[in-house]
Amino acid sequence: MSRTVGTVVTEVELGWELLAQVPDPELPTVSVVDLGIARDVRYTEGKLVVTITPTYSGCPAMREIEHDVHARLSERFDHVEVRTVLSPPWTTDWITEDGRRKLAGSGIAPPGARMLPLLVQGRPEACPHCGSAAVEELAGFGSTACKALWRCTSCREPFDYVKAH
């Protein structure tokens, strides 16, 4: 199928457009495209095949994401397949610029640069509340597998930080 709204949109383009409307269940301000969880969209022989990848091995939201993706795409496609792959492993480098802005806008510090080769969490560039660079770690593990808890020593507010991974 194809859709015509001013310009012709291919199935693959429509697939990406719909994926961009699927929020992450645990970070609902960003979509699965913003987070880099949606890796690939193909359309072959009447079927839309979407490839997704988990952030962490034990991410409990993965099944829900798969379900949400399938449901959203099924609104426009008769045949949808959602595949999960582990390789190459997800990295916060895949979070889009748009995704980083949305995270910061909702009070969650986006990931800083990855510190190779140690692969520790990096550090937030700034407090998402007041913009100060004076921040410190409170706890290495936070409310979801992908986040740590930090605080700002300028405005004294704690905030979630998406660990560089």
Next chain:
Amino acid sequence: MGDHAVEALLRVGDSCLVLAQRLTAWCGHAPALEEDIALANVALDILGQARGLLTRAGELEGAGRDEDAIAYLRDAPDYRNLLLVEQPNGDYGHTMLRQFLFDAWAVELWPALAGSSDAVVAGIAGKAAKEAAYHVRHSASWVVRLGDGTEESHARMLGALDMLWPYAGEAFLDDEVDVAAAESGLMPLPSSLQPAYRKRVESVLSEATLPVPPDPWWQRGGRQGNHSEHLTYLLAEMQVVHRAHPGATW
């Protein structure tokens, strides 16, 4: 791939599964909220790693067993985990030392496994390597904080080291399954990981002002199915719902 591949994968996968089960027992009981959350997060990662390996072991076995059948429908003698991970939780220092002795192994194992000849295993390991690097940072920091802490915490860490050290060598004892798995390119030879492990453990223990004990007779047998009594209780709790309600879904 032969039986050695399934056995070798279960040795790692079961170690992750059993340790994840141990860690979840802290949920709601850890000494601080941050630690409660930390252990739940670590347990989730390790459980995810276990699920991947158990699923793959089932596929290679070809007998139609999925991850649930392998996790819930085997008894202790069929488990292939390290004896270290089935040891009881003890106090928080005991749990953290056990975790560190495991993480220090995992952080060497996963990067090596990421080069496995089995693409599925390599994919699981590539993710796990990043997670293990984060876990060992956490557990090592607690070993140092408690070892180099108060008189009380130091004494407790000495006690934990006394109890756990004999279990810290099993992961590096090669047998014929390991040799076959290494020859096929599936896994690194366990003993090949030991030098880097020792270096890290000695460095962290030293920073924690804890002595590196002399090499004991390493407790062994878990990887061949000979377990301590602790595993049977753990499995009873982990498996009871699945066995009481076979095939239940919700």
